Amino acid sequence: MNLTDEEQAMLAGDMGEPVRWAMDHQVKVGEMFDAADLVPVSQAHMMADPESVGDAGVRFLENLADQGARVAIPMITDPRGVDLNYYSPLGQTEAMADLDRRTIAACTRMGILMTNTCINYQTIMPPVFGDHVAYGDTGVVVYSNSICGARSNFEGGPSALAAGLTGRTPCYGLHLDENRQATRRFVVKDQPRGLTDWGVLGAVAGKMAGSYWEVPVIEGLESVPTSDQMKHLGAAMASYGSTPLFHLAGITPEALRPADVGMDRLKPEAIDKADLDALRSTFGGKGDSVDVVVFAAPQLSLVEMQRVAELCRGETFKTPVIVCTSPQVYADATRMDLVSTIESTGAKVLEGTCFYNQYAREIGLANGWTRLLSNSAKIVNILGGYGYQPALASMEDCVASAIAGEIV
Amino acid sequence: MTEFKCHRGVGPKVSGEALVADDNFSARYDLDRIKGVFSRPQHKLAGQSYKDRILVLNTSKGGVASAWMLYEMKSRGIAPKAILFNQANTILVQGAALADMALCDRFEDGDVTRLFKTGQHIEVDPQAGCVRILE
Numbered sequence: 357m358n359l360t361d362e363e364q365a366m367l368a369g370d371m372g373e374p375v376r377w378a379m380d381h382q383v384k385v386g387e388m389f390d391a392a393d394l395v396p397v398s399q400a401h402m403m404a405d406p407e408s409v410g411d412a413g414v415r416f417l418e419n420l421a422d423q424g425a426r427v428a429i430p431m432i433t434d435p436r437g438v439d440l441n442y443y444s445p446l447g448q449t450e451a452m453a454d455l456d457r458r459t460i461a462a463c464t465r466m467g468i469l470m471t472n473t474c475i476n477y478q479t480i481m482p483p484v485f486g487d488h489v490a491y492g493d494t495g496v497v498v499y500s501n502s503i504c505g506a507r508s509n510f511e512g513g514p515s516a517l518a519a520g521l522t523g524r525t526p527c528y529g530l531h532l533d534e535n536r537q538a539t540r541r542f543v544v545k546d547q548p549r550g551l552t553d554w555g556v557l558g559a560v561a562g563k564m565a566g567s568y569w570e571v572p573v574i575e576g577l578e579s580v581p582t583s584d585q586m587k588h589l590g591a592a593m594a595s596y597g598s599t600p601l602f603h604l605a606g607i608t609p610e611a612l613r614p615a616d617v618g619m620d621r622l623k624p625e626a627i628d629k630a631d632l633d634a635l636r637s638t639f640g641g642k643g644d645s646v647d648v649v650v651f652a653a654p655q656l657s658l659v660e661m662q663r664v665a666e667l668c669r670g671e672t673f674k675t676p677v678i679v680c681t682s683p684q685v686y687a688d689a690t691r692m693d694l695v696s697t698i699e700s701t702g703a704k705v706l707e708g709t710c711f712y713n714q715y716a717r718e719i720g721l722a723n724g725w726t727r728l729l730s731n732s733a734k735i736v737n738i739l740g741g742y743g744y745q746p747a748l749a750s751m752e753d754c755v756a757s758a759i760a761g762e763i764v
Numbered sequence: 765m766t767e768f769k770c771h772r773g774v775g776p777k778v779s780g781e782a783l784v785a786d787d788n789f790s791a792r793y794d795l796d797r798i799k800g801v802f803s804r805p806q807h808k809l810a811g812q813s814y815k816d817r818i819l820v821l822n823t824s825k826g827g828v829a830s831a832w833m834l835y836e837m838k839s840r841g842i843a844p845k846a847i848l849f850n851q852a853n854t855i856l857v858q859g860a861a862l863a864d865m866a867l868c869d870r871f872e873d874g875d876v877t878r879l880f881k882t883g884q885h886i887e888v889d890p891q892a893g894c895v896r897i898l899e
Binding site for chain 1: 771772773774790792793804823825827828829830831832833835836838839840851852853854855857858859861862867
């Protein structure tokens with residue numbers, strides 16, 4: 357890899373051990389992906405929930421902080437594993453909370469902003485067109501690449517941290533123009549309506565694309581999706597297909613003229629109602645029992661919180677309901693009485709977590725929850741691997757099911 | 765001694781016993797990381813120990829969380845020695861770099877899960893971009 361004089365100095369340890377580790381890590385990763393050099397990034401976003409970081413990872417973070425590590429660019433975090441104001445009732449242990457407290461302390465010492473959100477593109481500082489960033493969380497990356505026209509690979513926690521410390525990332529994958537051209541062309545034959553429909557479309561497109569190195573372009577949409585709809589579309593596509601970038605013909609910024617992403621060279625492949633129904637049919641059905649209803653993955657925007665609150669007003673739930681949102685939205689939703697309205701049903705709003713990365717397996721075991729209902733196509737994909745039998749329904753039907761105590 | 769060329773990888777030169785399957789790899793969803801075995805019932809290596817083995821699989825799956833997991837597994841001494849893929853994803857390469865675990869992919873002679881057999885003693889040299897069968 358070609359390194360500047362400053363980068364050579366970083367690698368030689370002239371700027372301290374944390375920066376040396378970070379540059380060494382970036383050179384190793386960059387060489388495996390044939391990166392010619394590094395590219396400056398404007399922000400980093402790190403997934404560092406304690407379930408995945410573990411005790412060893414927390415000690416690694418603490419060691420860096422002890423050595424004086426300090427981030428060089430604005431760096432923010434993905435959801436935490438524990439809502440420190442509400443964990444014992446979920447069956448989460450003091451050991452889990454302590455691991456999270458230690459992570460927060462180490463990150464804070466390094467100058468990392470504990471935003472604890474996977475919807476930073478709706479709440480913190482969305483990247484702009486052409487912006488090179490180093491983001492973790494596949495949902496954040498796919499949204500930022502596709503909707504904002506920013507440039508990021510999937511950066512796991514260690515790599516996002518390395519980028520935060522050096523202010524750069526290896527220039528491979530989606531930082532390069534040639535990897536942003538479409539490779540598959542999907543034609544939508546059945547228009548999505550609600551958020552769950554958009555998630556299902558994303559899931560089907562992701563499964564069909566099926567690899568980090570494929571870029572779908574989707575045509576045939578009759579309306580411009582909202583930010584929340586795009587959020588569910590992208591999060592599901594990334595979850596089912598490891599897809600880091602998609603284009604919507606005539607809608608997303610790099611595909612305003614679809615020929616710019618090479619759509620005219622590709623064979624059209626239909627996504628019709630049968631494809632969408634086939635995906636839905638794998639996740640639960642009317643009359644099934646339900647142990648818990650979850651709204652998460654991604655965290656809810658303020659607009660989604662308002663919609664849930666409207667559906668909740670005056671109702672009482674027979675089934676436990678968990679709602680996950682970001683600390684930024686939580687503060688607003690509390691001030692606007694949305695949290696109190698939702699919780700008056702018996703539901704619980706969690707702040708700064710997302711259900712699937714907050715020890716979902718252990719929470720399920722502690723509470724006897726296996727049949728989980730959600731409107732998120734992403735979460736029903738993930739939680740099958742954690743011992744749940746997930747079911748999928750619209751937000752409206754999820755709330756009605758919580759009232760009825762079974763899937764309506 | 766048979767030698768197969770691959771793309772330059774990450775991690776140190778190691779040798780060990782191969783554990784091979786035409787299946788994929790998710791550190792988060794395929795493993796019981798405490799016991800050190802493949803635990804997802806549908807996985808072709810279900811029930812098999814991965815401790816100190818050289819895993820040979822098709823590709824890596826899973827979200828960004830997996831990047832921390834190889835490091836955590838290695839810190840407890842219950843980890844594979846190396847992993848060989850047809851194609852790795854970005855996350856697991858980053859995770860192997862953190863863990864200082866040998867990882868290689870993109871073999872010149874085709875499907876890696878057919879180049880090696882379970883039980884063979886093999887040597888992985890990521891910097892040279894080659895893997896040798898020692899017996």
